[in-house]
Amino acid sequence: MDNSPPCLPALSEALQAFLAEQGFPPAGVNAVAANDMTPLMRAAYQGPPALVAELLRAGARVDSCNGDGGQPLWLACVGDDPEIVAMIIAAGADLDHKNVNGSTALMYAASAGKAKALAKLLAAGADLDYELDGVGALDMAATLECLNLMREAKRRRAKS
Known part of the structure; x- marks a missing residue:
């Protein structure tokens, strides 16, 4: 019986360069840096x-937490790239x-006006009813666009 770890794909030159530029070890797709940031968190924020x-294919963990308790999905919302948000959700x-x-992450996206990320979170079913100290994402909407996205999601969910 072979107990060796599963074979992961070789890392591209672009990923190897990214890891080196960010101060991660050459194959450290789950390594941690200052504030417990991982390569996936950095890439989720800044892309491409x-x-x-590639990080996801190489086994980067979507459940890692940085020093603030944020996960890659939160950092993807900071970057507001809907393709990256969708990949991390998937x-x-x-x-x-x-x-x-x-x-x-929904509260962050609403409060920061990250409408593209917010739309992906809502489409995936993020909890619109969760409140922290009596305040929910709807209360935190920084823009009319974010508020309208959440109101529409709330209406659709009420009909379901």
């Missing part, structure tokens, strides 16, 4: 999508993970 896709990210303050 192809780099995120890879199994916890839509309703709470950081050390008790906030979710």
